[in-house]
Amino acid sequence: MSDAFSSLLAPLSVALVGASDDPTRIGGRPLRYLRESGFKGQVLPVNPKRETVQGLPAYSSIAALPAIPDTAILAVPSHLTRQAVEECAQAGVKSAIVFSAGFAETGTDGARLQADMVAIARSRGMRLLGPNCLGVFNPSVGYFGTFSVVLDNQLIAPGPVGIVSQSGAYGAHIAHLARKRGLGISQWVTTGNECDIDVAETLDWMVRQPETNVIMAYAEGVRDRDAFIGALERARKAEKAIIFMKTGRSDVGAEAAASHTASLAGSDAVFDAVLRQYGVYRASTTAEQLDVAYACASGIYPPSNRTGIFTMSGGFGIQLADDAEAAGLDVAPMPDAAQDKLREMLPYSSPRNPVDATAQVVSDMDMLTSYVRAMITEGGYDIFTAILGTGPSSKNFADPLRKALMAAMDGQEGKIRGLTMSAPDEVVRQYEKDGFLVYEDGSALAGALGALVWLRQGFDLNRDGAPVAPGARLELPEGPLSEADAKAILARAGLDFPGERLVPLGEDVGEAASRIGFPVVLKICSPDIAHKTEVGGVAVNLRDADAARKAAAEILHRAAEHAPGARLDGILVAPMAPEGVETIAGVMQDPVLGPVVMFGLGGIFVEVLKDVTFRAAPFDEAEAMRMIREIRGHAMLEGVRGAPPSDIEALARMLSNLSRFAAAHADRIESIDLNPVRVLPRGQGVVPLDALIVLKEEATDDRH
Template identity: 60%
Template sequence: MSVGLDALFSPRSIALIGASDDSTRIGGRPLKYLRGSGFAGPVYPVNPRRETVQGERAYASIVDLPTVPDLALLAVPAAATRQAVEDCASAGVKAATIFAAGFAEMGEEGKAEQARIVAAARASGLRLLGPNCLGAADAASGYYGTFSVMLDDGFLTPGPVAIVSQSGAYGSHIAQLARNRCMGIRHWITTGNECDVDVAEALRWVVERDEVKVVMTYAEGVRNRASFFEALDIARRRGIGVVMLKVGRSEAGAHAVGSHTAALAGSDVVFDAICRQYGVYRARSTAEQIDVAYALSRAGVPSGNTLGIFSMSGGLGIQMADDGDAAGLEITPMPAAAQAELKALLPYASPVNPVDATAQAMTDLPLMTRYIQVVLEQGGYDMFVAILGTTPALPSYSARLAEALEAAGDGNGIIRAVTMSAPVETVRAYEARGFLVFEDSVALTRALGALVTFRGSFARAAAATSEMPALPAPFTRTGALSEHSAKALLADAGIPFPRECLAATPDDAAAAAKAIGFPVVLKICSPDVPHKTDVGGVLVGLKDEAAVRAGAALLVERALAAVPDARVEGVLVAPMIGGGAEVIAGISIDAALGPVVMFGLGGVFVEVLKDVTFRAVPFSVEEAHRMIAETSAAVVLKGVRGATPGDIDALAETLAALSRFAAANEAGLAGVDINPIRVMPAGEGVVPLDALVLLAE
């Protein structure tokens, strides 16, 4: 558990340094909110120029307080912040929130001053939130350590949702949107410049709270990947859904991130893959983030991914079915007996799925109730949607329609939802009856698809009991590596390579080829010629000793012509290996997220299609299987048009071994390519043919 964060996010006593008598100012709003919310602990206004602040006794400095508070809210200008932090540290305060801007986001001078503030705090163990943040809140305790104007409309209603945002403005925005959907928010945290506590550490703190079931997170970059991964893993194991909006997808967006919070944004495609790895739902928009959090906080996860649809319009039902299919939901037909019963009730209706009761249902609400009962009780669905359109907005139908739906039953654990356009009070009435309410079918089906995704992630975390093998011993090599040295290094880590021989002379090469068996492949072996094909450093299909001798001499000649100072170790002699499917695997070091393993189709496919995926390291064989399944390689490896399936199990073992190698050697690596890897038929393993290992400076 992160040290000192209870005092920061759920304090028992608070000092407000820079307290203002004006309740509309940054130094006045927190005091107004804390008193209005009924915060039970002592709150000490600190202002050396006033005897009272908003009718309460003011103190000249933090050393004059009757007790040492858990938390200090610093509502002072940037120029006075360091002194305030030093005073807090000297007094033994556990945590402080810095509201002021004007630090690392303003350039080198601001970075230096921010660093001095951090140094002053760390000397005493004082934890810092911010600077340049809107603070935090705990709705259950009435703690509102913020000056956000969102509270002018009222305080947060406690519930199962937490918000953790690097941006204070965005955090306030989604809190307001969540309130508009009647979502209960327990914890609300904004981290700003993250001079100390970052979004990862705050995220970990909230997912360790028993009352939290959903976290909406906004991130512009990740500063501490180990803490970030740990938080995501804890959330998944505890069954807490993380719905994240991560910005910086585009080049323009990434530039804006750097100027806004001075955060390093890692590769977006890597971030996307790691979200899948840890079961995070990455929202594509603010609206989707709210929709998914709303659905998860109210309904939880379904038992499966089947969806039953009830409609009074064939066209709307078909649209919902299309949208559900696009979201990965199964629109399975109703059982034959149930279809027959529905046909008997209404001969000209469509009883399959979507179940279309036509407009007749609106004139006979008991009939509609029976239709829905059959779908809920006999359909075997995990989720159910009724498409109601604008009918609930009609005063003559609104209450009766809701009663007819309620009379159909709760479906014994089936997640129930409706799509409709209606006034807010009508929406609230349907929600009170246990329905998720959406206006748009795409938004609804995407949210339901997200619930299914969370279900799978939580189930995998609960089932994960086996320990991964120990990491290999880290290597001690330095300097550039030749292909032969790279393969030896990777082989020691459990990655299999075919038999080959490093020959120092043409005669040695001929002898090696004879021992291996013709035909053979010759490759120049030099740490200074990493891309052999660029210098004509590869010869294939050599069928006799004479050809090998001549070829070996030619390769050395070509290499030295292209790179005169190249250190030539000799010529690699390897068997010609055909068959199987070509894939590629490698290791790259992401600027923010550290070493990751890459996998995809090999050959021209990787350059043209860029159909690759990534995983943070280390990972299990099971995760490697999921990694493979994300790419087009999975389709090829399962056997196309009668082809023999590939040895996917052996490939997964190889990827997992590569991940352990990357984890053990992060400090020494700049990158690894194993391309191509031939995936042989099932049971025959994998054959990596080439390897490049780049060492860190």
């Protein structure tokens, strides 16, 4: 992998197939950019119709080149691309970028052409990026292997931000916005159709680059689940933030994503939850993605969310305090003694937090320094923010104000310092050079600071922990499975079920019920009846043996009537479960991310409010606890209106064991339903009342 990306992003020589003498054409722009950037490598234009291209000697073909290039840029139409790939592969080129469209994104014929092209490349060990992409660039070595017009007026400087995008247009746009924000870029890769190199592999490589502190990613879907999750986990351990823009939230968006990149978007809710699971920040807008990446670029994250707000206007301070609280920041008041000290300095100030020094402070910059220093040191804040308005745009005011703030920050280098202000770019750059994060909008500042705190918490998770291993591999029978079969299997995987007994047909249900103890529940047990209530296959709260016998007869009669072809194993007799909070858990196979565990509260919470969340399997109990607390209705489990707290620890243990089982049997399990799961008061455990396992070979069967 490293050799492929080294050749793609730091080649010593590059062939440009389809090179154009016109620097405005697709085959001409990369050559123009390489010349303007001072690229030190060898550039080899390939154009059989010209002797020179933009002043460089041109060659008739790849075979005619004086040396084998590290990489090739293919700027030829789709119908000529196959031949170009074949020539590169035969010559021993390590990698190639395919600009042209007209492949898998266009339908069956395009997909066939793309697959043929990939097969040729793989037969010789050559890697392909694209097709239908804008290419790559690496400003640190002056390599710009792209035809993006975003570089027409100005090249992009090197810096700490990596960008990987399936969409070339989006990748170019976010690079342009980053440049306007003063951010340099370490590497920029657009993957297009991902016939070979994809977002996951690129992310993994980019995270490994020491000059990259934060990555902005755009994807409409991912293909390689293991590589993707591996890249996310590697980024978390390296404390490198990934700020993700994932489209396809709506059904319309998901359909557009599939047609755009010929990729499968998968369930957006699952993708969203998995990003949270691995500490990836998902931006909802491009502006937010840029705001958060800008804050992360320095690689400094606050150890806590305690935030001090310095202002010279009470109204703006209150507004920022509201935004900060909404972003999860703690706008804790100054200690009383510290407030008294600040009032001694400025009697008319309001030093609680927001700390309003009023406009009088600007008449004495030494006083401003002392005031802010006291606020930071005695307030115990890990995040300092100040509202400066248009003051820094004043020629007389900007430099003294900046120096006064810098003097106040002396010895506080580890603290985050954020400003809201409006000033010319050169003034903003000077503040940034001194370590300040500068935003024009207070809400954007608060949101970015909240993201820094959230990312810090994600980095701290499982810092020294080993990856969670799947559970032990069990021998699974052929399906379909009855409820009793499913519970027996899951019990071996560490799940606890109530003491139940399967009574075969013809045996005395009343006697079995008496041994279990009344009241009891009876359920039809059949591998062919998944939804027992729909056939009248359940009777509850039976209080004696005769009632149990009568109910069993009625259940069997209804089963014969509504499901005449169903195989019947007998009647399942279970004790009535104690009172508790009803939840639902299960496993599904996401088409992109594989086995995922779902959890939510039962009843109206899942049916109407859709209050559920997901995690990729497997995961440990700590992650299960975060999963439980993520749903909106988690307070129901903490105990409300006098109800005792639920046994959340036992619930987390069950979810973790379920995830390990799902991961170990991903090749056999299509889905698992545990509904309902009754969570008992703390210390009493959880009771899954029903269980259904659907195996893959039966997933398309017509079950009753």
